[in-house]
Amino acid sequence: MTRRFCLRCVVTLVALQLASTGCTPHFLLATRDDKVLLNQMLDQEKQQLEQLDRLASRLESMQDDLVVNQSNTIADLQQRIKAQDGYLKELHEKLAKLDGTISALQQNRSAEVIHFNDTQNRAVAEGADSIVKQVVGAVERIFISPPGIILAARIDTGATTSSIDARNVEPFERDGKRWVRFEMIDPENNNPVIMECQVVRKTKIIQAVTKEKERRYVVELVITLGNTTRTAEFTLADRSHVEFPVLIGRNILMDSMTVDVSKKFLSVPILDR
Known part of the structure; x- marks a missing residue:
């Protein structure tokens, strides 16, 4: 704005000088050329000023947009931090409730174990006279x-079923049913x-060694162990x-x-002959 004002003042002074001196036509022609030149300079200055104004407006707009974006970013971050704080608070509350639940379960479990042990001890004490398990080695x-x-x-509590030494196993059919013939070794004379x-x-x-599957026959035998006689299933195997x-x-x-693994031969077969 200052440069524009100066140029206008120069043009005005030149015009006043021309009017006051009464110049010749030749001088007036030169003055007109100067005036044209000055007008061109003024137009250029005007264009430059307009460009500067547009640039300033653009910069100001960009600055405003930057400020708005920064404000939005800060607000978004603050909102996320607030949400994160709320989530952490909720997690702490859930952990506190979980700790309380675990403590209650542990207390209940301890009470149940104590109650079970007391009940079991009473049952053992009350039934000691009526139920007596045979002890074997x-x-x-x-x-x-x-x-x-x-x-x-051999007494093996880890085995699900029992097995017996059977040799030369031969399957056959009798009355439409499956039977099996095998040999057992009498330890007294070592005869089959x-x-x-x-x-x-x-x-x-x-x-156990080869990991291969083998199909074996299962039969029922009558056995006596101590004072107990029963019919039980035995798997036939070469032992x-x-x-x-x-x-x-x-x-x-x-x-x-009941098995006492530290002892052997606690029960002698009681035979009714």
Whole structure:
């Protein structure tokens, strides 16, 4: 604006000088050229000023947009921080409730265990006279009838079923039913005893060494262990490579016998002959 004002003043002074001196036509022609030149300079200055004004307006607009964007960004960050604080507070509350629930469960569990132990102790004390489990050792002698021989047996609480040493197993059919013929070794004279039993079922056994599956016959035998005589299922297997010809599993031990693995031969077969 200052430069524009100065140019206008110059033009005005030149015009006044021309009017006061009464110049010749030649001088007036030169003055007109100067006036044209001055007008051109004024137009250029005007254009430059307009460009500067537009640039200033643009810069001002960009500055305003930047301020607005920064304000929006700050507001968004503040909102996110507030939401995060709320979420953390909610998590702390949930953790506190969870701690309380765990403590309550632990207290209830302790109370249940105490109650169960008390109930079990009372039941044992009340039923001690009426229910007495037979105590057997890690190794016992069992009587098998038929064929009427006594064999050494390893007691194994980890085995689900029982098994017995059977050699030369031959399946056959009798009256439309599956039977099996096999040999048992009498330890008194080391002679084979031939047995024939009806097949109850066949079971799959996984070999511990080869991991291969083997199907074996299952039969029922009458055995006497201590003062207990019962019919139980036995898997027929060649046990010539192990120390004991019979293995007694949980199907015989359950609910009637207690095992003391530190002792052997606690129960002598009681035979009714």
